[in-house]
Structure formats: C-alpha cells, structure tokens
Amino acid sequence: MAIVVTGMSGIARGGRDSPGGEMSNENNNSRAEVTPLNVALQFSGNRLLASLKPAERAMLEPSMATVILNRGDVLFDVGEDVTHTYFPGPGVVASLVINMADGRAVEAATIGREGAVGGIVSAGHKPAFGRAVVQIGGTALKMETAALESCKERSAAIRDLFSRYADTLLAQTMQSVACNALHALDARLCRWLLTTHDRVDSDEISLTQEYLAEMLGVQRTTVSGVARHLQERGLISYTRGRVVILDRAAIEACACECYSAVQNHIRAVLPDARPQKVVDARSGT
Numbered sequence: 001m002a003i004v005v006t007g008m009s010g011i012a013r014g015g016r017d018s019p020g021g022e023m024s025n026e027n028n029n030s031r032a033e034v035t036p037l038n039v040a041l042q043f044s045g046n047r048l049l050a051s052l053k054p055a056e057r058a059m060l061e062p063s064m065a066t067v068i069l070n071r072g073d074v075l076f077d078v079g080e081d082v083t084h085t086y087f088p089g090p091g092v093v094a095s096l097v098i099n100m101a102d103g104r105a106v107e108a109a110t111i112g113r114e115g116a117v118g119g120i121v122s123a124g125h126k127p128a129f130g131r132a133v134v135q136i137g138g139t140a141l142k143m144e145t146a147a148l149e150s151c152k153e154r155s156a157a158i159r160d161l162f163s164r165y166a167d168t169l170l171a172q173t174m175q176s177v178a179c180n181a182l183h184a185l186d187a188r189l190c191r192w193l194l195t196t197h198d199r200v201d202s203d204e205i206s207l208t209q210e211y212l213a214e215m216l217g218v219q220r221t222t223v224s225g226v227a228r229h230l231q232e233r234g235l236i237s238y239t240r241g242r243v244v245i246l247d248r249a250a251i252e253a254c255a256c257e258c259y260s261a262v263q264n265h266i267r268a269v270l271p272d273a274r275p276q277k278v279v280d281a282r283s284g285t
C-alpha cells in the first residue's frame with residue numbers, strides 16, 4: 001500500500017479534517033514528499049512506536065502517513081468521532097483539554113513523543129469527550145484508528161503496548177485532577193514546564209501567555225505574574241511567546257509531586273517510552 005504523500009496535515013482549526021479547511025499560518029509552505037522511508041524514520045521519533053519490535057512495526061507501517069501538525073490544530077473536538085490516531089514526533093506537544101460552558105478551559109493531559117492521541121482508551125469511532133489541540137507543532141505519524149484496532153486484534157504485543165499506554169494516560173489525567181484542585185499555581189506551572197520540556201529537544205519552549213493560562217485554567221494576568229516570579233528567581237527566561245528553561249533542577253525543586261508521580265508510573269509501566277531525555281541523561285539511565 002502506498003504511503004500518502006502530503007506534508008500538509010489538512011487539519012483545520014476547529015476540528016475538521018478536510019483538505020479545504022482553514023489552515024493555520026505556521027508551516028503553511030512546508031510540503032514534504034513523504035516516502036515509506038520517511039515513515040520508517042518517523043517511527044524512531046515516537047518512543048511508543050520505537051519500543052515495538054520490527055515485526056509489529058511492519059504491521060503498523062503500511063497504514064501510516066506523515067503529517068505536519070501546526071500549533072492550534074484541533075485533532076478532534078468534543079462530540080466528534082475519533083477516526084484517526086496521531087503519534088507525535090520529537091518536539092510535538094498536544095493537549096487534551098476540557099472546555100467549560102462559560103468558555104474557560106483547562107488541560108487534562110499532555111501528550112508528546114512518548115504517546116499517541118486519539119482512540120487510545122475508547123478505541124475510536126466514539127464521540128470525543130474532550131478536545132485534542134496541538135500546542136507545539138512538528139511532524140507526526142497518523143493512521144486510521146480502525147486500522148490500529150485491527151493491528152491490536154492481530155498482535156498481542158501491540159495490544160499490550162496500547163493497554164499500558166492507556167494506563168499511563170489515565171494516571172496522568174487522575175494526577176491532574178488532584179493537582180488542579182490542591183496545588184499552588186507556581187508548582188503547577190513548574191510541573192507543566194517540566195512535562196513540556198521533556199517532549200522537546202530544546203530549552204526553549206514557544207508558547208503564548210494565553211495558551212499557558214488556558215492550560216493551567218487561570219487568568220492570563222495571573223500566569224504572567226507567576227512566570228515573572230520564576231524569572232526573577234532565575235528559573236526561566238520569559239519573553240513574549242517564548243520560555244527558556246534556565247535552571248531545570250530548580251524548576252524540579254519548585255514543581256509539585258505530581259510531575260515525579262506520573263514519571264515514576266510511566267517508568268514502571270512503559271519503561272521504553274518515557275518522554276524525557278534531560279532527566280535520563282543526568283541520572284545516567
């Protein structure tokens with residue numbers, strides 16, 4: 001089966017997956033000829049897929065296409081059928097967001113190269129409970145959720161991997177419930193910075209105050225004040241649309257226990273698919 005060949009995701013803001021949809025401005029000119037080799041390379045960029053053995057990867061590969069995800073792309077929205085599963089590559093960060101009736105929103109989970117977005121728990125073709133939105137763009141692999149389900153039925157190893165991943169995603173969501181209810185904003189912001197830092201290959205994280213406020217479920221002015229305080233303490237540099245991690249160890253010390261609780265669970269359940277590399281490198285693991 002030929003691999004589809006467009007570098008444009010065809011993913012519109014607002015959750016429609018139509019080639020004619022409104023595209024965001026980022027990477028609008030990036031059209032990459034995608035070959036099966038590109039797809040194979042992308043497998044190594046997603047740690048969930050990379051943890052599979054070659055035989056299982058060969059089962060999934062014919063159904064995969066490479067896509068470019070842009071910041072703000074909505075992969076699926078509340079109530080929509082989840083028809084595709086996305087596997088973020090290095091540097092890509094997506095959020096599962098819960099929107100309230102009054103327009104406020106808060107992040108329930110962050111997903112990067114350690115995982116996948118869409119149809120993980122529900123197995124697809126069921127209405128989405130939340131919105132999946134891209135925070136930091138880049139390359140990802142995409143396949144129809146039905147094809148993934150077929151592969152799970154044929155392979156116990158694939159089934160086991162996604163079952164384990166679903167467990168870690170649920171753990172992250174459960175921890176977020178406790179974190180949002182009980183922990184101070186500066187500790188939550190540090191947790192968020194660590195979680196995102198783990199998924200990108202740079203100390204620089206590109207994001208707006210509006211986004212950060214939405215992820216944390218607070219007012220923009222509130223998050224701005226907390227970020228300024230972290231900057232004054234030398235933990236980060238924060239200018240418009242850009243956070244630079246200056247002192248990772250200090251941010252870890254400031255973060256609440258929720259960051260390490262989730263990381264420890266991922267380490268226990270999915271040891272080959274951990275998102276972070278900074279922590280790994282420092283600890284020598």
Ligand SMILES: [Zn+2]
Pocket residue numbers: 178179180183187188191256257258259
């Ligand atoms: Zn917390």
